[in-house]
Amino acid sequence: MFDTFQSHLVIEGYLVAESGLRVGTGRSAELVGTELPVIRDQHDHPFIPGSSLKGALRGHLEVMVRGMVPGGIDLRHLACDPTDDKELCVDADRMRALKDKYGDDDAGLTTVLAEELCLVCQTFGSPWWASPVRVCDLLVVTDEWFGQFDVRDGVAIDRDKGTAADGKLYNYEVVPAGTRFELHIEAENLDKWQRGLLWLGLRALERGDVAVGGFTSRGLGWVRLEDREAQLFEGAQVLLDLMSGAEAGEPIDDEQAKSWVNAFRAELQKRGVQDA
Secondary structure (H helix, E strand, O other): OOOOOOEEEEEEEEEEEOOOEOOEOOOOOOOOOOOEOEOEOOOOOEEEOHHHHHHHHHHHHHHHHHHOOOOOOOHHHOOOOOOOHHHOOOOHHHHHHHHHHHOOOHHHHHHHHHHHOOHHHHHHOEOOEOOOEEEOOEEEOHHHOOOOOEEEEEEEEOOOOOOEEEEEEEEEEEEOOOOEEEEEEEEEOOOHHHHHHHHHHHHHHHHOOOEOOOOHHHOOOEEEEEEEEEEEEEOHHHHHHHHHOOOOOEEOOOOOOHHHHHHHHHHHHHOOOOOO
């Protein structure tokens, strides 16, 4: 999969907080300050870990793919449930059996594994498969950041009484709405249908359909992708140009990406989703 260079897709833009945003670090041990602070970089600026955005994007696409599938079709080979061992596309027992069968034949193992992994795991990774998609940490746009944090109060609820529990007040830190973060995504050697799946995720981000971080049930974490730009680099000469620092990519817009989305639909139909 990564032994030869085939293509390199780069996506950049800005992720804007439509509501307050909270990506936390757990409870603070400091005597002074917020009990639940947001994660910060070495400059004391908030940032969104790439893994947080990638996980939210993956979760949205899993729901989308599952929602396209009528009853009676095995979902595990389309979008499995990575939180349930019984609903994995390839579980640990199956992986052990494949390793025993193929031994040192890495090429054969890779080929059969790709056929058995679900569409989402092939694109976003699994315990047995390195993800070809890399989401960098999203740093705040420093020219627009002036150290502004919101601190909000919360209270734990007594599940029996349905009222506030005694002595359970706390506060938590939030990055305010309007804060902008720099987005940078890279993807290596994606098949066309994988580009289509990723593109559908980007469109969901542009619509503001994806929430990131914690306390989303309280209305936090809604973000929107703005000023998205994409470039596709293909071929050996392009690799040499990249190494020399030259800009040789093909700009990609929604019209050009239609063939990718159509390839994703064709892959769904290949796997039994006739109305995709």
